[in-house]
Amino acid sequence: xxxxxxxxxxxxxxxxxxxxxxxxxxxxxxxxxxxxxxxxxxxxxxxxxxxxxxxxxxxxxxxxxxxxxxxxxxxxxxxxxxxxxxxxxxxxxxxxxxxxxxxxxxxxxxxxxxxxxxxxxxxxxxxxxxxxxxxxxxxxxxxxxxxxxxxxxxxxxxxxxxxxxxxxxxxxxxxxxxxxxxxxxxxxxxxxxxxxxxxxxxxxxxxxxxxxxxxxxxxxxxxxxxxxxxxxxxxxxxxxxxxxxxxxxxxxxxxxxxxxxxxxxxxxxxxxxxxxxxxxxxxxxxxxxxxxxxxxxxxxxxxxxxxxxxxxxxxxxxxxxxxxxxxxxxxxxxxxxxxxxxxxxxxxxxxxxxxxxxxxxxxxxxxxxxxxxxxxxxxxxxxxxxxxxxxxxxxxxxxxxxxxxxxx
Numbered sequence: 001x002x003x004x005x006x007x008x009x010x011x012x013x014x015x016x017x018x019x020x021x022x023x024x025x026x027x028x029x030x031x032x033x034x035x036x037x038x039x040x041x042x043x044x045x046x047x048x049x050x051x052x053x054x055x056x057x058x059x060x061x062x063x064x065x066x067x068x069x070x071x072x073x074x075x076x077x078x079x080x081x082x083x084x085x086x087x088x089x090x091x092x093x094x095x096x097x098x099x100x101x102x103x104x105x106x107x108x109x110x111x112x113x114x115x116x117x118x119x120x121x122x123x124x125x126x127x128x129x130x131x132x133x134x135x136x137x138x139x140x141x142x143x144x145x146x147x148x149x150x151x152x153x154x155x156x157x158x159x160x161x162x163x164x165x166x167x168x169x170x171x172x173x174x175x176x177x178x179x180x181x182x183x184x185x186x187x188x189x190x191x192x193x194x195x196x197x198x199x200x201x202x203x204x205x206x207x208x209x210x211x212x213x214x215x216x217x218x219x220x221x222x223x224x225x226x227x228x229x230x231x232x233x234x235x236x237x238x239x240x241x242x243x244x245x246x247x248x249x250x251x252x253x254x255x256x257x258x259x260x261x262x263x264x265x266x267x268x269x270x271x272x273x274x275x276x277x278x279x280x281x282x283x284x285x286x287x288x289x290x291x292x293x294x295x296x297x298x299x300x301x302x303x304x305x306x307x308x309x310x311x312x313x314x315x316x317x318x319x320x321x322x323x324x325x326x327x328x329x330x331x332x333x334x335x336x337x338x339x340x341x342x343x344x345x346x347x348x349x350x351x352x353x354x355x356x357x358x359x360x361x362x363x364x365x366x367x368x369x370x371x372x373x374x375x376x377x378x379x380x381x382x383x384x385x386x387x388x389x390x391x392x393x394x395x396x397x398x399x400x401x402x403x404x405x406x407x408x
Contacts, residue, residue, distance in 0.1 A: 001032040002287040004318035005145060006042070009339035009358075014042070014052065017063045018073070027148040029319060036397055037387070038341075038354040044072070045143050054354035056386050056401055061354075065110050067135040070119040075112030076101050077122065077129060086115065086131045093128055102127065149327055156323045160197065163312040166297055167201045170279050170310050182206040183281040184309075185234075187219040187226070187333055188343035189321050190283030194313050196230060196330065198281040207232045208271070208280075212239040212263035214345035216363070222333045229331060237271055239263035251377050253349045253392045261303065263345075269304045282309040287317050338362060346370070353387040 006014065006028040015022055022028065029043040030052070038054040042063075049069040055062050065073075078097035079086070091113075093099055105111050105124045113122045113131060120134035149156075174181040183195045185207045199205050209223050227234035240262045246252075252259040272278050279298075297314055301307040313321065325332055333343050339358040342351045346359050347370045360367040371384055379389045382405060391398060 002285070002318045003029055003031040003043075005322050006030050007339070008337040010052070013061050014063065017052075017061060022142075025144050025146070027143045027145045036401060038352045044068075045141055047071070047140055049140075054352070054357075056353060057404060059357070059385060065112070065121050067120040067133040068140065070112035070114070070121065071135070071138065071140040073112055075114040075119050076105075077111055077113045079113055079115040081116050087120075087134055088131065090125060090130045091122070091128055096128070102129070105129075145326065149323055152323055153327060156320060156327060159313075159316055159320055160324065162315075163194075163197050164201060166310065166312040167198050167281060170281075170298075171202055174279055177277070180206075180275045180278040181281070182208055182278060184283070185209045185223070185226075185232075186283075186343055187215070187223045188283070189325060189332055189336065190285060190288075190313065192226065192283070192330065192332060193316075193321055193324055194281050194283035194311075195232070196328075197312060199230065199232065204233050206235055208235050208237060208268070210237045210239055210264045210268060212259075212345055213242055214239075214263070214347060216335060216346055216366075218335050219333060219343055222331075226331060235271075237267045239267055246373070251349075251374065251379075251389055254390050256392045257349065259345070265303045268307075272304055272307055275306055277306050277308070280307055280309050282311055283313060284309075284311050285316050285318075285321075286314050349390040353385075353390075356387065 006026075008024050010030065011022050011024055011026070011028065014020065014028070027045075030040040031043065033039050033041055033051070035053060036056050038052075040052050041048050042050050042052050047068045048066050049072065050063055050065040052061070052063055054060075076098075079091060080095050080097055082095055084095075096102070101111075102124065107124055107126075109124050111122050111124060111129060113120050113129065113134075115134070117137050118134045119137055120131055122129040122131045171181055173179070181198075181202060183191075183198045183205055185191045185195045187209065195205075195207055199207075207227065211220065223234070223236075226232070242259060242263055245258065245262050249258045249262075250256075297312075298308055298310045301309060316324075324330070335343060340351075340355050342348060342355065344351070346363065346366045356367075359370075374384050374389050377389075383389055386401065386405065388394065388398060388402065394402065
């Protein structure tokens with residue numbers, strides 16, 4: 001799955017949970033893994049130190065340490081040397097050198113352990129601990145983003161070269177056939193990169209941004225700033241009235257995203273209807289989601305008859321996108337620093353619940369407006385706060401969550 005550098009917000013969360021002082025210039029890599037909501041492995045210089053997640057039961061952030069975390073954190077529990085196999089086992093009290101430390105640890109809490117040349121992670125179980133994993137002691141150094149960029153510069157340049165060649169190929173094809181080529185721009189990082197790459201190849205490239213009426217003001221301001229800074233031929237299309245359609249269609253969900261058609265695709269189809277055929281440069285990447293894994297470099301639109309989307313950065317990972325942005329000193333949407341992964345509508349059902357809580361913290365008027373709508377459509381507070389409204393038909397994992405919450 002996809003990876004990225006930890007944002008300022010994510011580093012703040014780690015610092016708060018771990019009582020650390022990680023600086024924003026560190027190359028802490030986060031890799032997305034399966035889960036109910038936000039769930040990512042945390043890597044320091046290639047070593048996974050644990051999992052950062054937003055817990056939908058307790059509605060807060062949690063860090064689950066791996067053994068390697070205790071290469072940067074002093075283990076609290078010392079275990080006497082033994083030939084017994086410890087991994088996955090409860091430790092007899094007589095093997096613990098400092099059993100008094102156990103009094104300060106709550107049941108099922110994580111704790112670091114040390115035995116000889118090994119450190120590891122354990123959990124408190126009753127009056128002792130159970131060892132989950134161990135790893136050999138070694139020095140684990142933090143790498144800075146600038147050092148990561150220096151090491152990976154050649155690879156990023158090769159990715160750029162390949163992407164530019166893809167765009168050139170389609171541009172030549174369009175010129176020969178007298179077809180149109182443009183770029184789709186959402187105000188997010190991926191479309192920023194694909195748009196700027198296309199702009200290198202295509203003179204007076206038309207760049208289309210669709211204002212759904214549900215965008216953050218930060219995004220609207222960024223789109224204007226971005227277009228001005230890079231001298232883009234920006235076309236802003238207005239989406240149809242979401243609130244009008246809401247009364248007819250109901251709450252949009254992951255499995256019934258009528259909003260995407262109404263607010264984005266219909267106005268785009270109307271705008272593109274003047275062309276015989278149009279190729280659109282799109283920033284979608286295969287690592288973003290399971291749904292995009294099987295994408296090819298072009299795909300005919302299933303909604304707009306005369307449109308074919310092309311994906312020049314299809315093979316880029318999240319760290320590649322950010323590396324290109326940093327190496328080229330490109331401005332980006334500040335929402336990424338504030339804890340958002342998706343740049344789009346503030347009430348998008350496909351966003352993470354962790355992001356919805358950021359809307360509550362940073363834009364309470366938007367959050368409260370949407371909560372009132374959800375209540376009017378019959379959702380209670382638990383369903384709203386835990387994101388059950390995001391599905392018309394709950395998937396098995398969310399059904400299990402609902403049972404867990406009711407049983408508490």
